[in-house]
Amino acid sequence: MNHAIWAEGLVKRFGETTALAGVDLAVRTGTVLGLLGPNGAGKTTTVRVLATLLQPDAGHATVGGWDVVRDAHRVRQLIGLTGQYASVDEALTGAENLLLIGRLLGAPRPEAKARARELLARFDLEDAADRAAKTYSGGMRRRLDLAASLVGRPRMLYLDEPTAGLDPRSRLELWDLVRRLVADGVTVLLTTQYLEEADELADEIAVIDHGRVIASGAPDELKAKTGAQSLEVRPADEADLPTVVAVVGELAGVAPEVEGQLVTAPVVDPGLLPAAVRRLDDAGVVISELALRGSSLNEVFLSLTGRPAEETDEDDDTEGAPA
């Protein structure tokens, strides 16, 4: 087994609330696992357990082969954590923040200073190096936070919603940074509510909901596994709409969605396409558009959980101050 991060049956309760109801995870060395789920699904709790910040009530997990409870100190020497909220000391400058981490990791002062300078340059923060972090924009804080988690050159990196609240440009910049880290051989556990983000960055995705991993696999695999393809039919004549709805509904086995004249239904079997053509032709329906398309992760989520991923979170996109 070559799993950098491995978890089995993680359970965590907070009073009456069950945050984790048996989470299983396996992240291969040098890959990115996207832990995808809505708010409150258990993403952050999972990361906190794997980062040795929380002890699970049941189950166990290893990082680099070391148990996160028994060998916590060893695990801490392997990981870097970038939290959901930029966890930098706002009263310190960017340079001081990185110097602090370097010194805590045992580097002599000159070495820690050099490493801080190197990271500030790499993350485009040189000009702001000697300004207090509280004066930074949202994007700059995230970059400093990420830089702080890299001071000790971790082999496993946890990114807990690294782009939540960032404007689109900062988000793209951060994605780029993550890709470069992966190219350097770092194993990444990424949590996100953004389906697009998981699709962009992750080699594998684990969909988490109500404290349980409900599906996992490569993004394409996941789409195939959930049968998440859509059959789309648009009749030329509006009068044929009820017939189309009936035919598509019968083939898909669920009531199709109707948007204007476009009838859409999730289907599993790609062989349904010719059947649809035949049946609609027999019924004398003239079709202006007919397609079978692989669905987005949004639809994957819908088909797995029976409800859409929190779309409202997309509104947060432009919330943070621009970089």
Place this chain on the structure above:
Amino acid sequence: MTAATTTAPSAPELAPRVGVGEGLRQTGTLAWRTLVQVRHNPWELSDFSIQPIMFVLLFTYVFGGAIAGSPGEYLTFALPGIIVMNMLFVTMYVGMGLNTDLTKGVFDRLRSLPVARWAPLAGRITADLVKQAWSIALLLGVGAVLGFRIGTSALALLGAVGLLLVFALAFSWVSVLVGMLAKDPEKVQLFGFTALFPITFVSNVFVPAATMPGWLQAFVDVNPVTILADATRGLMVSGPVAGPVTGSLLWAAAITVVFAPLSVWAFKRRV
């Protein structure tokens, strides 16, 4: 060890735990971090520098004559108590700082690093003791300029400073508890004002208890602030030493015994 452990040898030099020396060094680094913050936050410097000076000036020149006959005599009476009062307020920075770290996520970052579990707290408290020593020195300096004279010996003065720091250390646990329970740093500050002001004022820091109503005098007599102020007066100016010093140390021990476990409990609940 599980079978998974066998996949670990790629990183052979991982230390199994933190050494005490390493932990102390990390404590020093974290204390540095707390002190260097002051440079970027001059308000804090004014809190534990300008504010106590203002107290000394106001009380000495506004109330001093009326209370003790002359500002000079009043300064001799009040300065040791003002030092005690200021010490209690300064301990609130421990709780405020911890609370800021908790709410801002800095604490999670620190705990995800391979540092001693006790280093973040010890770092805060060490930094606090440096701030305490600075405040005490500052108040004594200002006092000296205004005419305050040490009536005892240098050794007794050192004893007073030591006693104040021991008490500060004990009282830090109260601050830690408040810092763990409060929702945000402002609430810690609010506690500082609403709880510490009455406790420090209902003492003999500013006026002798003789003119207060009997029930209030009863409280003043057992108030640790009074006892510590008496000990500090005894060690810096004149008066009984053994009784109040013993009383102060007993109070410090009692506060630690009650609040240290409570703080640890609150800490475990919070993280």
